[in-house]
Amino acid sequence: MPELPEVQTIVSDLNYAILHQKIVSFESTFSKAIKDVTLATFKKKIIGSTIIAIERIGKNILINLDNRITILVHLKMTGQLITRDTRYKIQDTNKHLHHCFILEKGSLCFYDIRKFGTLTLISTEKIGEKFSKLGVDPLSRSFNREKLKGLLGKSRTKNIKMAIMDQRLIAGIGNIYASEILFDAKISPHKKSDSLSSEQISSLYRSIKTILKKAVLMRGTSVSDYRDASGKKGRFQKVLRVYKKNGQKCQACGTIIEKIVIGQRSTFYCPNCQK
DNA sequence: AATCGTTCCTGATAGC
DNA sequence: TGCTATCAGGAACGAT
Numbered sequence: 001m002p003e004l005p006e007v008q009t010i011v012s013d014l015n016y017a018i019l020h021q022k023i024v025s026f027e028s029t030f031s032k033a034i035k036d037v038t039l040a041t042f043k044k045k046i047i048g049s050t051i052i053a054i055e056r057i058g059k060n061i062l063i064n065l066d067n068r069i070t071i072l073v074h075l076k077m078t079g080q081l082i083t084r085d086t087r088y089k090i091q092d093t094n095k096h097l098h099h100c101f102i103l104e105k106g107s108l109c110f111y112d113i114r115k116f117g118t119l120t121l122i123s124t125e126k127i128g129e130k131f132s133k134l135g136v137d138p139l140s141r142s143f144n145r146e147k148l149k150g151l152l153g154k155s156r157t158k159n160i161k162m163a164i165m166d167q168r169l170i171a172g173i174g175n176i177y178a179s180e181i182l183f184d185a186k187i188s189p190h191k192k193s194d195s196l197s198s199e200q201i202s203s204l205y206r207s208i209k210t211i212l213k214k215a216v217l218m219r220g221t222s223v224s225d226y227r228d229a230s231g232k233k234g235r236f237q238k239v240l241r242v243y244k245k246n247g248q249k250c251q252a253c254g255t256i257i258e259k260i261v262i263g264q265r266s267t268f269y270c271p272n273c274q275k
Numbered sequence: 276a277a278t279c280g281t282t283c284c285t286g287a288t289a290g291c
Numbered sequence: 292t293g294c295t296a297t298c299a300g301g302a303a304c305g306a307t
Binding site for chain 1: 298299300301302
């Protein structure tokens with residue numbers, strides 16, 4: 001489940017590995033993942049162009065080309081973008097490899113077990129419009145305590161965990177970090193987002209920043225399928241406090257961690273530490 | 276307008 | 292053993 005820290009790690013890796021390379025060819029065995037256009041059109045629009053920048057917006061990966069086209073990649077649950085020095089179908093027989101950008105030096109492979117991931121082409125100039133409804137980036141300077149307070153006020157009845165996962169409010173937090181952030185902030189996932197005290201808003205703000213920053217430094221959470229652009233695991237799974245820890249003792253107080261469902265998503269928390 | 280449920284998909288695991 | 296059922300989950304979409 002790539003969330004902000006995982007996507008950030010991949011984007012950093014790709015900027016090191018494939019920037020300024022030309023797309024020589026593209027192959028796909030699952031063109032359903034390509035949105036709006038046919039495989040033939042997709043290929044026509046990208047082959048021969050050079051990658052000039054790779055960036056992240058929320059959980060989206062943007063690969064900007066020198067022909068004013070941007071390739072938008074969303075990894076959804078199990079997507080992986082991994083660079084190879086070999087080429088598609090020549091040496092790679094992994095059945096979950098669905099798409100491959102063949103570059104001047106090696107290739108960029110898109111693996112995806114559950115096939116939810118998508119590829120979309122967009123004019124680079126229309127990126128702002130495309131993401132106009134996306135919320136604030138929690139690692140950017142424009143995300144401050146007052147901004148968070150305003151966002152929580154906007155979602156009156158909503159549950160706090162659903163609120164911080166809502167991409168229209170804050171872009172980048174998914175199911176793993178939502179539970180970890182609420183534990184770090186000592187806030188119960190049962191709380192309504194408009195019922196937080198001033199102190200709780202402050203600690204939630206601090207926890208969002210510190211947990212996400214720490215997860216970026218540790219190169220993401222490999223609890224199942226996530227891998228970086230070299231195919232390596234992250235390390236944050238080693239320091240998870242509550243996610244998938246149900247039945248185990250809370251490291252802070254010894255109370256058994258519980259698993260509940262909020263908004264059709266599994267949620268993990270310490271019923272003693274989180275109020 | 277906001278919120279809810281459904282859909283996409285495969286692999287791991289539980290239950291019989 | 293081998294089968295079926297259930298669950299995991301981001302975000303678009305349709306329905307209310």
